[in-house]
Amino acid sequence: MSTIESVRESYRDFDDQTYAPFVKGVALFGFLAALPYIIEIDVAGMELAATLSLKVLILTVIYAYTAQAWNIMSGYTGQFSFGHAAFFGIGAYATQKLLADLALNPWVGMLVAGVIAAGYGLIIGFLTFRFKLKGHYFALATLAFAELLRFVVVNMSELQGANGYFKPFPRDYGAEYGLLAFQFQSDLPYYYLILGFLLVVTLISWLIKNSWIGLYFFAIREDESAAASVGVPAFRYKMLGVAVSAFFTALGGAYWSMYFNTIRPDTVFALFKNVELLLPAVVGGPGTLIGPIVGSFIVTPVSEVARTTFTNINGLDRIIYGAFLVAIVIYSPRGVVSWPSRARALWNRVRSTDSNEEVNN
């Protein structure tokens, strides 16, 4: 037995243990927690932090979080939503509106926002599932529900129209900088906060995947009527998927509105926001637990680093980003996390032809 095989063998033994997911989770999140310090390590006179700032890390984890939330609906139940900006925007707007009008603590506002978004998700789900929209039509309908909100907000003076909201100071709602106020004076606590969000949504995704709910979700994704024929109430579980996904996406929007200073319809409800929210999951591997996280660490830094590197040529970053999108869906339609198994399959094929030749010779 070669060393590679024995390593793989022992990994497989480890993988079979019940504690394996726990160990993997701790390792992953331990690494993510250490990242702000890792990027500052001086390697041969070069700091990673020079290109990969803490701000980029925060954005990366935000999009890992929202992609993880999107994944629950679209990756697991297979209902491809192209309109998650609706939930993201609701999260941002409800939090800020409640903060501005009622001085409601953002933590409470965030939960209210989550419930509103889940409600909007249920309306979308009820209509699209009952009328059996599929494929492109489903994607277009979800997009329309998001765009609808953008124009509603733009036209409502009650929501500050196109001007949006400016994040108030903690003292405006009777708090001081810190966790309770959802505001900090430096970026590091913001990073750990969104990492906590990511941990929660990943944990919940893991729980879903390892329960009957996840199995039902996947069964619906694979073949809805076959699943129904063995007792899966597809409509109800699809609704559950939308509601949970919308709720957590809204929390991401709430975080966004508390991290950045302003929100406007053309930022949180932007047409392209719909893409940014789902892209890491598609790039990483839809339906997988690690895919959205891996995907975000590929997609987000590329776009952010391109933006900061090519400041002299406005737009070059988006060309790189666009080319990257095209390349990734062409060369890796099932996501980056499928690479190891694809490589293994390739390796096996190569090896089996080798051994066949040996036999033939």
Place this chain on the structure above:
Amino acid sequence: MPQIDISVVTFPLQGGGLDRFTDPLVQFLTDIANLDAVLLQLLAFGLLLGGVYALTALGLTMIFGVMDVINFAHGVFLVVGMYTVWLVSESLGISPFVGIPIAAVVLFVLGVVVHVLTVEPILEAPQQNQLIATLGVLLIIQSAIEIVFTPDPQQVQLSLGSLQVGGVFIPLGQLYALIIALGTMLAVRAFLNSTDLGRRIRGTADNRDGARYVGINVKRINYLTFGIGAALAGVAGASIALFQRFDPFTGETYLINAFVIVILGGLGSFPGAFVGGLIVGMIQVFGGYYLPGTTAQVLIFLLFIGTLLVKPEGLFGGADA
């Protein structure tokens, strides 16, 4: 006289409350009761705008209908058409009208290239991948235009003036665009209905697998469809440039409304695209005049969602590309 600007602009916000809906309705009904001249003017504007909108949707509905691909790059194809006309008339001093066929050719080539590089490899992949790939193309082309021509708005130097017909004011630029739209539609329809190649494209739209069995080279049909779809976008963009300022990002609004029109009119249907274009144009013109801000766009999306849910095959039934 109402100022009609097709691009979505944000008007100053009106006050809150229900009167924002009732006031316009009362105003609208009063105008109808009085047979106010403004109604005729709005109808004329709606017709003109609807024709242009229909033109922007033709290429999209063709690609969607034949290939079952949602082409998000369609909006930026329009923009390329606009810049082509502008470039031809500014740098070469040729009439912008000559620029229109040039734009069609440029876009045909661009469409085929985009198809070969990005769409063809993933035709059989999950549909969301096509969507992301064409969005990537949108970003690339849009940003390339931005780098080369700056993000500033451009305008074709052309003063066509306007007509006064019985008190109704008709800007000639938009009238020409409408005529071009109608002419293009008729030409493409004639191509699809009376040439052998056109019939093959229609056969492929009806049944891709069936087309393969009867020996149609579906691969070549795809090239052609994407090329023609893009060329139609080129003509549309070029026509819009005759009367409107544009920048690299102009395509986005047109793109979304083009989707609405495609669905309203029914997938792959050219006459449907015209009806859909008229509906969207009328709602925008009348809504823009009576309703505050861009509330009209809200109505358009509600209609869009309603159609998707209840009659996804389009308001007027089946497809006939």
Place this chain on the structure above:
Amino acid sequence: MSETNQHADREGETILSVRDVGKRFSGLQALDGVDMDVKRGEIIGLIGPNGAGKTTLFNCISGTFPPTSGTVTLEGEEISGLPSHKIARRGLARTFQITRPLEELTVVENAMVGAHIHTRRRSEAEKIAMEQLEFVGLADRATEEAGELTIGAQKRLELARSIATKPKILLLDEIMAGLTPSESKQMLDLFRQLRERGTSLLIIEHDMKAIMNISDYVKVLNQGKGIGFGRPQEIVSNERVIEAYIGGSDVDA
């Protein structure tokens, strides 16, 4: 001779009862006044030429779509018009003519989807699922992706998935089509074992020899109507049945 009354007095508790079921698709009467009873532990063969309405009847019974007229009752309770997942939960399961494995799930997960009807606990569902895989002979392939299986194995998987719901009655739509002779023989054995467990079977099959061999009773459909019901040996000598088959396009009977 009235085909419904002939064996109406046969013994046993009625599990499934189909009464005057009709189904109309825009202008086409696919089913017209079909009556049928299935008793506990019976194997009923459903035969008829192509286009006779056999699969349509399955779809009406299992809730893929509701019948346009008539009623279907399961253990005396009406199920016609219920969605298929509710019918499955009442104890009626089915397989599909063209197999529908949940391709990207593993073999055992496929069977677990059915087993979860009884429990939300994953370990219990896995136990039930493994038992069914054991039963159909797929236990050693439990961790493979369902999409990778051969047609024969997919058919067995589909059987395992449906019996994991522990149905009172099982509707099998050409589950033997495409199987090798030895696979077919194994399948017939499984049918007998299921009957011994008290599960009723309603099976559509084109292999006449197999169906005459395994069925307690045979129901014949032609052009959406029931034209015969009886013991297999009665059916093979029924003139209307012979006529329907010879007159029809289907001659593999």
